[in-house]
Amino acid sequence: xxxxxxxxxxxxxxxxxxxxxxxxxxxxxxxxxxxxxxxxxxxxxxxxxxxxxxxxxxxxxxxxxxxxxxxxxxxxxxxxxxxxxxxxxxxxxxxxxxxxxxxxxxxxxxxxxxxxxxxxxxxxxxxxxxxxxxxxxxxxxxxxxxxxxxxxxxxxxxxxxxxxxxxxxxxxxxxxxxxxxxxxxxxxxxxxxxxxxxxxxxxxxxxxxxx
Amino acid sequence: xxxxxxxxxxxxxxxxxxxxxxxxxxxxxxxxxxxxxxxxxxxxxxxxxxxxxxxxxxxxxxxxxxxxxxxxxxxxxxxxxxxxxxxxxxxxxxxxxxxxxxxxxxxxxxxxxxxxxxxxxxxxxxxxxxxxxxxxxxxxxxxxxxxxxxxxxxxxxxxxxxxxxxxxxxxxxxxxxxxxxxxxxxxxxxxxxxxxxxxxxxxxxxxxxxxxxxxxxxxxxxxxxxxxxxxxxxxxxxxxxxxxxxxxx
Numbered sequence: 432x433x434x435x436x437x438x439x440x441x442x443x444x445x446x447x448x449x450x451x452x453x454x455x456x457x458x459x460x461x462x463x464x465x466x467x468x469x470x471x472x473x474x475x476x477x478x479x480x481x482x483x484x485x486x487x488x489x490x491x492x493x494x495x496x497x498x499x500x501x502x503x504x505x506x507x508x509x510x511x512x513x514x515x516x517x518x519x520x521x522x523x524x525x526x527x528x529x530x531x532x533x534x535x536x537x538x539x540x541x542x543x544x545x546x547x548x549x550x551x552x553x554x555x556x557x558x559x560x561x562x563x564x565x566x567x568x569x570x571x572x573x574x575x576x577x578x579x580x581x582x583x584x585x586x587x588x589x590x591x592x593x594x595x596x597x598x599x600x601x602x603x604x605x606x607x608x609x610x611x612x613x614x615x616x617x618x619x620x621x622x623x624x625x626x627x628x629x630x631x632x633x634x635x636x637x638x639x640x641x642x
Numbered sequence: 643x644x645x646x647x648x649x650x651x652x653x654x655x656x657x658x659x660x661x662x663x664x665x666x667x668x669x670x671x672x673x674x675x676x677x678x679x680x681x682x683x684x685x686x687x688x689x690x691x692x693x694x695x696x697x698x699x700x701x702x703x704x705x706x707x708x709x710x711x712x713x714x715x716x717x718x719x720x721x722x723x724x725x726x727x728x729x730x731x732x733x734x735x736x737x738x739x740x741x742x743x744x745x746x747x748x749x750x751x752x753x754x755x756x757x758x759x760x761x762x763x764x765x766x767x768x769x770x771x772x773x774x775x776x777x778x779x780x781x782x783x784x785x786x787x788x789x790x791x792x793x794x795x796x797x798x799x800x801x802x803x804x805x806x807x808x809x810x811x812x813x814x815x816x817x818x819x820x821x822x823x824x825x826x827x828x829x830x831x832x833x834x835x836x837x838x839x840x841x842x843x844x845x846x847x848x849x850x851x852x853x854x855x856x857x858x859x860x861x862x863x864x865x866x867x868x869x870x871x872x873x874x875x876x877x878x879x880x881x882x883x884x885x886x887x888x889x890x891x
Contacts, residue, residue: 482721583766583827590753590830590875591722597831605832 479505483617484591489584491549494561494577501588501617503576508640509545509613510633512625513585513594513606515552516564521608525625526568529610533572535634540641541574549588550579551596551604592619612636661693662814663890669775672863689775691890694768697805697816698824698885699759701732702744704751707759714755723754727878745804747822747883753875756825756884765886767827770870772887774863777818779811791819791862799881819862825884829870 479485485502493499504511510529514522526548533541550556556564561577570577580588589596589606596606608625610633621636668686708714716729716737730750732739739748751759753767760766768776779787802821810816818824 484722486720486722586827586830587754587757593830593874595830595832597828 480616480618484588484613484619485617487587487591489580489587491578491580491584492558494558494565496558499576499578504545504547504613505617506615507543507545508615508620508637509547509617510637511547511549511592511611511613512609513549513551513589513592513596515550515604515606516556516560517552517603521606521626523568525608525610526570528625528627528630530568530570531630532610532633532637533574535630536638540638541572543641544574544637546572546575548575548577549585550577551585551589551598551606552602553579553582553585555602593622612640614640660696661888662696664689664692664694664772664776664813664815666691667775667780669771669778671771671774672860672867687771689771692768692772693765693888693890694772694776694813694815695765695885695887696810696814698747698822698883699756700745700805701739701748704748704759705739705744707762708738711758711762714758719755722876723758724752724876725878728752728755730878731880743802746802747805747817749802749822749880749883750878751825751883752878753825753829753873757827759884760886763886765888767825767884768887770826770828770831773818773824773826774866776811776813776815779813782812787819788860788862794820795862795865802881822881822883823866823869823879825873825882826870829873830875831870 479502485500485505487501489500491499491501510532512525512529514525516522529546529548533544533546536544548561550561556579558579561579565571565575565577588594592609592611594607594609596604599605610623610625611619612621612633614620620640621633623633667689669689670686712718713720716732719728727750729737729748731743734740757767777787778784805821806816808817808820811818
């Protein structure tokens, strides 16, 4: 195997396949896959469970300009997505799909759920911009929070939710469009492609947490 | 040449606790930048000057961190921050590093643990561009470098050596290749211009990505980007460690 690589003609995709049989790769692949302030709901447990995203303590700024931490989402299940407001296509669709999930709930159920949008874009998504975005999407319910954070807070949340992204030319972001559903303790219970028009699975997962 | 590079190294390494200043430059990432919806280019990315640890973080240094921040002890670490193999090579009853391993690079650490370590030193993880740029060594000895990296990738893992067992590169940085793989801050970046993803077909991604590489001969780079692409923040690996960086400002 090692001598094969001397050939400069080896197609890249073959190199990729080979890569996975190299011991350095193979061993590294022994992974185990698991998985004055704005208040949305009653504060969660003071000590979050050890697999909760509430263990991430970065401070964000909500659209109302107040400080916000993930643990503020405790006490109710939460529908979470990462977006940025200058995004032309994927993010508005993500928001529309989350709103469809919200509409699938009864008024009583919807009152027991948080909806949270975190921005990829620390430079442009000021609280004012987030407020404007909420208005544009007719987000008026107090169950929603839109927040922006530092570059490192954004990176940490994205890594935690398994969301890949990259800042590209002209300040745009390429990113996974993922809807995550957290239980009231901040444990990720469900994830789906936000572009998926069928929201039944997400709605079922959310309703299961309400009963 | 040898004399010159060792001078450079000793001059650089005395500052800032074993960090090396990597000067401002421009760097053409292995995967191309996306200019707009339909085109991408190999235009250079600007790299601002930054400090980089001269060596990977060792078991000894990571032990000192764990002692100071017991939340990161292997018996206390929160599940969301790691898989079940965190520091599994620290096998004594206290869950601490073996004294024979103190100068070896720490491995079996998740991205979250690496990130927390760097933050505790008032540092950060290097970006992928910074790390890759430092590895290129300003194209000094380019051919040899690629060959050395490929021959390392193709041999089975051996017992890890202490850091600084091999010579530093021209920047004065040790052990970027030949010992362990390293976390970067933005390992979870897309490695390629994901035009295909907008059309909703994620399966096209790997194929189109490989065709958009800036240097089709650099298999080693392709493998590193593929490897990073396969990671998640809570993963650990027997050969996966890290080093920290810091803005030069």
